[in-house]
Amino acid sequence: xxxxxVGCTHREMGIDIRQQLTFDRSQTVEALGQWQSRxxxxxxxxxxxxxxxxxxxxxxxxxxxxxxxxxxYQKVTASQVEGRMVTLAxxxxxxxxxxxxxxxxxxxxxxxxxxxxxxxxxxTAQEVGSTGPLLHDLFQSALRTAxxxxxxxxxxxxxxxxxxxxxxxxxxxxxETFDGKHVLVIGAGKMADETLRYLRDAGDAVIHxxxxxxxxxxxxxxxxxxxxxxxxxxxxxxEAADLTISTTAANETIVTAADFEQKVAPGRYQxxxxxxxxxxxxDFDSQVGNALGVYLYSLDDLTLxxxxxxxxxxxxxxxxxxIIKRETERFVVEMNHRATAPVITGLREGLERPKDAExxxxxxxxxxxDDQSRKEIEQxxxxxxxxxxxxxxxxxxxxxxxxxxxxxxxxxRNLFKLEN
Amino acid sequence: MDSGINMLCFSASYGIALAxxxxxxxxxxxIGRVALLFSAIAGxxxxxxxxxxxxxxxxxxxxxxxQDWYVLAAWAxxxxxxxxxxxxxxxxxxxxxLPAVLALVGISRFATKTPLATFQAPRVWGQxxxxxxxxxxxxxxxxxxxxxxxxxxxxxxxxxxxxxxRLQLPSLEWLERVNSRSLGVATLLxxxxxxTGVLSRLAQQGxxxxxxxxxxxxxxxxxxxxxxxxxxxxxxxxxxxxxxxKVAYLTIAAFLFLALVLxxxxxxxxxxxxxxxxxTEPPQASISTTILGLSNNGDLA
Numbered sequence: 001x002x003x004x005x006v007g008c009t010h011r012e013m014g015i016d017i018r019q020q021l022t023f024d025r026s027q028t029v030e031a032l033g034q035w036q037s038r039x040x041x042x043x044x045x046x047x048x049x050x051x052x053x054x055x056x057x058x059x060x061x062x063x064x065x066x067x068x069x070x071x072x073y074q075k076v077t078a079s080q081v082e083g084r085m086v087t088l089a090x091x092x093x094x095x096x097x098x099x100x101x102x103x104x105x106x107x108x109x110x111x112x113x114x115x116x117x118x119x120x121x122x123x124t125a126q127e128v129g130s131t132g133p134l135l136h137d138l139f140q141s142a143l144r145t146a147x148x149x150x151x152x153x154x155x156x157x158x159x160x161x162x163x164x165x166x167x168x169x170x171x172x173x174x175x176e177t178f179d180g181k182h183v184l185v186i187g188a189g190k191m192a193d194e195t196l197r198y199l200r201d202a203g204d205a206v207i208h209x210x211x212x213x214x215x216x217x218x219x220x221x222x223x224x225x226x227x228x229x230x231x232x233x234x235x236x237x238x239e240a241a242d243l244t245i246s247t248t249a250a251n252e253t254i255v256t257a258a259d260f261e262q263k264v265a266p267g268r269y270q271x272x273x274x275x276x277x278x279x280x281x282x283d284f285d286s287q288v289g290n291a292l293g294v295y296l297y298s299l300d301d302l303t304l305x306x307x308x309x310x311x312x313x314x315x316x317x318x319x320x321x322x323i324i325k326r327e328t329e330r331f332v333v334e335m336n337h338r339a340t341a342p343v344i345t346g347l348r349e350g351l352e353r354p355k356d357a358e359x360x361x362x363x364x365x366x367x368x369x370d371d372q373s374r375k376e377i378e379q380x381x382x383x384x385x386x387x388x389x390x391x392x393x394x395x396x397x398x399x400x401x402x403x404x405x406x407x408x409x410x411x412x413r414n415l416f417k418l419e420n
Numbered sequence: 421m422d423s424g425i426n427m428l429c430f431s432a433s434y435g436i437a438l439a440x441x442x443x444x445x446x447x448x449x450x451i452g453r454v455a456l457l458f459s460a461i462a463g464x465x466x467x468x469x470x471x472x473x474x475x476x477x478x479x480x481x482x483x484x485x486x487q488d489w490y491v492l493a494a495w496a497x498x499x500x501x502x503x504x505x506x507x508x509x510x511x512x513x514x515x516x517x518l519p520a521v522l523a524l525v526g527i528s529r530f531a532t533k534t535p536l537a538t539f540q541a542p543r544v545w546g547q548x549x550x551x552x553x554x555x556x557x558x559x560x561x562x563x564x565x566x567x568x569x570x571x572x573x574x575x576x577x578x579x580x581x582x583x584x585x586r587l588q589l590p591s592l593e594w595l596e597r598v599n600s601r602s603l604g605v606a607t608l609l610x611x612x613x614x615x616t617g618v619l620s621r622l623a624q625q626g627x628x629x630x631x632x633x634x635x636x637x638x639x640x641x642x643x644x645x646x647x648x649x650x651x652x653x654x655x656x657x658x659x660x661x662x663x664x665x666k667v668a669y670l671t672i673a674a675f676l677f678l679a680l681v682l683x684x685x686x687x688x689x690x691x692x693x694x695x696x697x698x699x700t701e702p703p704q705a706s707i708s709t710t711i712l713g714l715s716n717n718g719d720l721a
Contacts, residue, residue, distance in 0.1 A: 272663070305580075
């Protein structure tokens with residue numbers, strides 16, 4: 001098969017070196033073009049994401065040459081990556097790509113973006129013209145395997161990041177749609193920003209930001225096309241809110257149960273309010289969650305939910321691994337069998353040629369044969385050739401299960417005088 | 421025209437669909453989802469066929485008897501279930517709706533099978549009366565089930581229980597909307613049903629032209645209607661009753677009234693039913709006439 005994979009991931013290398021090795025799309029196109037000149041007979045695909053840079057190649061004699069090509073392009077010295085580049089060959093490289101595409105090798109196992117990134121890497125290589133038949137089959141089967149893992153396990157169904165669990169798993173149990181919902185953001189922390197990103201994907205909510213620091217609050221409001229309010233409007237905003245995300249850096253509780261009962265609850269008339277208290281220490285008194293219609297989730301609650309989802313994902317891993325193992329075996333057997341194709345063709349041609357010659361000689365000797373008899377004789381000759389070919393072909397197929405049967409192929413070539 | 425389809429056929433199909441919904445609490449498979457949908461569709465087709473056959477046998481069906489009335493209500497609820505299943509395939513609403521469908525079919529076994537009377541002008545009022553009350557019943561049931569789901573979903577969120585497990589319920593917002601609307605619609609339908617019943621009585625000639633207010637069915641139905649009006653009034657006056665758990669509680673209370681009406685209608689010692697039982701002929705009243713004490717030809721029993 002002569003498949004090689006070289007690269008590095010978040011596991012082996014820190015972000016400082018990974019950033020130097022990362023390729024954007026234009027760099028990918030350029031690098032693949034350069035490497036095609038360097039390895040004219042090779043098939044190449046470059047996968048570059050923020051967590052990994054990997055080259056998949058067929059027809060490059062040594063992995064070291066690929067590493068050298070990668071480092072040369074990004075002007076990184078070998079000493080900077082010494083001992084931290086991963087190299088895999090043949091079935092191990094196949095299995096690894098399947099695991100990458102199925103997001104089993106991702107930093108967050110089960111995250112869905114990697115599949116699109118693998119697909120894009122393959123499409124870019126196709127556009128450049130650096131792929132070939134083997135990488136085509138490999139990437140097609142990797143995408144198919146990843147879809148199988150996604151469809152036949154629930155690995156991707158359980159979210160594990162706090163903002164995604166907060167919005168997609170919990171807030172969506174309260175709200176049918178986020179369109180037009182009054183979302184109040186208290187504070188302008190990083191977590192609020194990330195949560196708003198998920199929220200914006202989920203619907204067109206109306207964002208309101210309340211923050212002590214007007215400048216930061218206005219920045220956040222502007223970024224999400226929302227409205228900034230002064231800190232003293234906190235109670236009015238809480239009264240109007242459907243969903244509240246609180247991420248202040250305050251050292252003490254901002255909304256006590258008494259405050260909520262006196263200043264907020266009377267105007268809400270028990271209208272449901274979903275509160276995500278993502279601050280440490282908490283911004284909302286936990287007793288606020290006892291008020292009718294209030295659903296209060298703290299960072300601890302969300303972390304617990306994420307952990308449960310992680311455990312559920314972990315329980316799905318064996319099923320995913322089984323799919324990947326079977327698909328890898330299938331691909332490897334198929335590739336090994338494909339390597340025997342020239343010998344099989346040679347064998348068949350080696351028997352077909354004398355068969356045709358002998359038939360022609362026989363029909364010349366028996367010119368009075370009717371069509372039916374000629375057909376019967378031709379069928380007899382075909383059956384004889386097939387029966388003679390059957391044992392060596394079966395032996396080849398069996399031997400292909402454990403790798404390319406080079407010894408057997410050589411023996412057949414020698415025995416039947418086949419050309420290489 | 422005996423097609424061999426009876427109540428057991430569609431009950432069994434709904435039963436299988438319910439069993440598959442229950443099995444979904446442990447494991448959800450594509451085959452299971454297809455089988456569930458197939459069972460529910462098969463049940464509805466058999467159910468429709470059964471009602472169609474009743475119409476062919478008796479033109480006034482499917483409101484010809486208490487039994488038909490219950491079977492028709494179950495059919496309407498089954499259509500709602502199937503529609504919701506197609507819109508929300510991953511939802512576990514079937515665990516709530518299918519038992520209600522089966523319960524209506526089950527109660528129909530205890531209800532009378534009196535055939536429909538011949539068509540007369542006042543009978544039009546009777547038919548309208550029966551249809552409105554049947555739809556009112558389905559609406560109250562739907563509101564009640566949405567209320568139950570709301571309370572369960574709200575409890576799970578309040579107590580930080582997993583909400584994305586096998587038991588998947590709609591959002592609180594959706595349930596509250598169904599709850600709220602069902603209460604309003606049920607008030608109109610039950611009110612319409614009640615007053616068309618009164619009108620159909622008053623449309624009678626001579627001595628029959630009065631309403632038997634003391635009849636238990638009439639009394640319980642009137643109480644239910646009054647409750648629905650009060651609940652709607654309460655919601656108009658008190659904003660907190662327009663949203664959240666209070667709406668759920670109101671729809672659950674409405675269901676209790678409905679259960680009382682249905683129990684009295686099916687098993688109660690109604691003035692009309694007593695008269696029927698004294699008759700030398702088989703009982704001839706439809707459900708509409710039964711509720712307001714009308715006999716099959718419009719006479720007071």
